Amino acid sequence: MxxxxxxxxxxxxxxxxxxxxxxxxxxxxxxxxxxxxxxxxxxxxxxxxxxxxxxxxxxxxxxxxxxxxxxxxxxxxxxxxxxxxxxxxxxxxxxxxxxxxxxxxxxxxxxxxxxxxxxxxxxxxxxxxxxxxxxxxxxxxxxxxxxxxxxxxxxxxxxxxxxxxxxxxxxxxxxxxxxxxxxxxxxxxxxxxxxxxxxxxxxxxxxxxxxxxxxxxxAAPIEPEGYFRSLREVLDIVDAHTKPGPLRDRLHQRWLRIEMVRRLRGARLRNAPRDWVDGVVAEVGRTVRERFAPGVAAGLPALERTIAGLAERGRVEDLFRIAGWEAGVQAKVRLKTYELTGHRLTVAVSGRLRSGDRPVSYDRTPDGRELLDLPVEEVPTELVDCSDELLTATDELRRPRLDVVARRVDDGDEFYLPVSFEVDRVPHRWGGLRLMWHGRTTIDFRTLNGGRTRGEWILTTRLTGSGCEADAKLPLAVTCAGDGARPLVVDERQPPPRPAQPARATGPWQRLKRAVRQRLGRSAGQSVRTS
The missing domain is CATH 3.90.550.10 (Spore Coat Polysaccharide Biosynthesis Protein SpsA; Chain A)
Structure with a gap:
């Protein structure tokens, strides 16, 4: 060689x-x-x-x-x-x-x-x-x-x-x-x-x-001071190669979202030791104040923007309240229709996001703004304002989305499917608004994964909005016997078929024998009850 x-x-x-x-x-x-x-x-x-x-x-x-x-x-x-x-x-x-x-x-x-x-x-x-x-x-x-x-x-x-x-x-x-x-x-x-x-x-x-x-x-737990010192060194690399402005803000957003805000969310925060949380919040607040322009946090979805803002202000108890609320966020998805035509499976779904027994919802202010409803008080309006992302957002990060993902069971391969969807804002019974997603996708099992489709597949719907994201498995079991084969689709909502029963004889002599057996059975039951 x-x-x-x-x-x-x-x-x-x-x-x-x-x-x-x-x-x-x-x-x-x-x-x-x-x-x-x-x-x-x-x-x-x-x-x-x-x-x-x-x-x-x-x-x-x-x-x-x-x-x-x-x-x-x-x-x-x-x-x-x-x-x-x-x-x-x-x-x-x-x-x-x-x-x-x-x-x-x-x-x-x-x-x-x-x-x-x-x-x-x-x-x-x-x-x-x-x-x-x-x-x-x-x-x-x-x-x-x-x-x-x-x-x-x-x-x-x-x-x-x-x-x-x-x-x-x-x-x-x-x-x-x-x-x-x-x-x-x-x-x-x-x-x-x-x-x-x-x-x-x-x-x-x-x-x-x-x-x-x-x-x-x-993968061991981080030590906040050393971890964020290294993070700021990475920000130095970005700053050395970019000028202040939208591109630098978008790059900085990555570390704010993933290395900072994500550590202060949901079950991950709720289950963390309090002294560790205090250390992380202090480092996040310092980094937000010292290193990020206003456009960095402002470009996040409402929930992430709120978490970053509360961390900057050191409001740890409120972060724990939001974490408890977010840990309960689930996607409630309904499979509306599905149709298999040859190798093509078409699926229509609708869905919503809930936390516990209440929807993820928005309050409308007199001036027409829509604010994410969170279990904390006295949150600055600019943090929870969803108006732009619900109405006019063009940034993929902030726009509500519906995705359908096909995942092969044996190796974990995942593929986003082409989806057409719309998101409606509808009133709910507690007041305010909630989002309803409606989507449709067609999967061609001759071309999915380049035709390498042998095995069992799971279909999952993912709802994204205002910084929340949740998945729900669709009740369809899809199996391909070989690569590019026509899929077998089983609706898991349907009960399994009953075993075939032997045909009952229907002639006059058979009917007479059944009548006699029934009469004898009733007589035996009466004699037991009166003895």
Whole structure:
């Protein structure tokens, strides 16, 4: 194998991975890209179990597998940097030791990257116990930019980078101890410097998994002060490459929504220790005041805007009240009709959002504004004002949406389906308004997932509005016997068919015998009751 022939170098940091590596290794050995066109570089971070010996055995058995043994650093940054320094491929793909790749991932993503001349190529991800950026993978994006695509929703490093691009800009992971958000430091700079970034959405490339027991080192609870110090360093990267204005505000919004507001929502906040919450609220408030222009929070949906505003004001008790309310938010969806015609399944649904026994609702003020009704008092009107997002919002983040998602049971593949929908504002019996969603989609099982449809599928409706989002499974069981096969659809609302009963004889002699048996049965019952 010559260095010039290598297309991809896969870099995998490991630490005490043990048998947890097996699924990843199996997926690497199944790659459709020929073994002489890619290499795998395992960088072991001072494991103390059998992992080093397992890796050495793999390298001895497979010439395109290599192992670097490093002193313990305690964080994945240094192992990844060592792997990049050793890499010889045209592109570098980062993979974690508890994740795995789809069989054609390297071939498809490399082909897509070279076809479009990309510095960064992002393959569709599926989460197994971990969240992944769903909206980014709605469609293929051969030339995605920070201005027209939600790239900032995906800041983990599990992507394919042109190696020359990494070298030209000295893109490396920070190695100053256990720095949180180490992926953000590299990937944010990469997005801002990339000449072209592409997103491959029509094939699942990467399976992102949480290690059994949840003992991923970087998944441990954050220490607020150090975490937000690192976050502000990432904001420094954004500020160094952008000017004040709408683009910078939109980029900053990503960290406000996901790293700050999301930590103060629903069951996640309600179940957190109070001293930890106080620390997070203090850091969020400081960051909002010191680093964000007014347009950052103002561009959020009403619920997220309210949480950010209450955190800025230090109103922790009110945050707990909203968290309890939000933990009860559910999507109530009704399957109105469905029809299977050949390979095409058409579904119509309607739905609403509720919290407990009351709808998620809006109060209308005398001047015509519509305010999100939340279980807190004395909230500044500008925080809960939904008028723009209910009437005129053009920002996808703030606009109410209805999505239908098809999910394959065996591997978790998810696909957004093309949906036509409308959202009505209707009065409810407690006063005020609530939203009603109505939508319709058609699924062609000859083309869904490129015709790879074998298996059982679940259909889910997702309602989004004013910062709330909830899913509801539709009562349809869909199964394809083979790829591209006509689906079998079972309505789970219908009772199972009764077993066939043997035909009853209807001749005169049979009728006489039944009459005699019935008369004898009644006589026996009377004799028992009167004895």
């Amino acid at each position: 010559t260095a010039g022939a290598l297309k991809v170098s896969v870099v995998v940091p490991t630490y005490n991975s043990g048998e947890g590596l097996d699924r990843l290794v199996a997926s690497l050995l199944r790659q459709s890209l020929p073994a002489d066109e890619f290499e795998v570089i395992f960088v072991d971070d001072g494991s103390t179990d059998t992992t080093p010996a397992r890796l050495d055995a793999l390298a001895a058995a497979h010439p395109h597998f290599h192992v670097l043994h490093a002193e313990r650093s305690g964080w994945p940054s240094r192992p990844r940097n060592l792997g990049v320094a050793r890499a010889a491929g045209e592109y570098v793909q980062f993979v974690d030791d508890d994740d795995w790749l789809a069989d054609e991932a390297l071939a498809r993503l490399y082909g897509y990257a070279t076809e479009h001349g990309a510095d960064v190529a992002i393959g569709r991800m599926v989460g197994h116990g971990r969240s992944v950026p769903r909206d980014l993978f709605r469609v293929n994006r051969p030339d995605a930019t920070l201005a027209d695509a939600p790239l900032m929703e995906s800041l983990t490093c599990h992507k394919m980078f042109r190696r020359a691009f990494l070298s030209r800009h000295d893109l490396r992971f920070p190695e100053e101890g256990r720095k949180r958000l180490e992926d953000h430091h590299l990937v944010t700079r990469a997005y801002l410097l990339s000449r072209r970034t592409c997103v491959l959405a029509d094939y699942t490339c990467y399976h992102h998994s949480r290690r059994p027991g949840g003992d991923n080192l970087t």
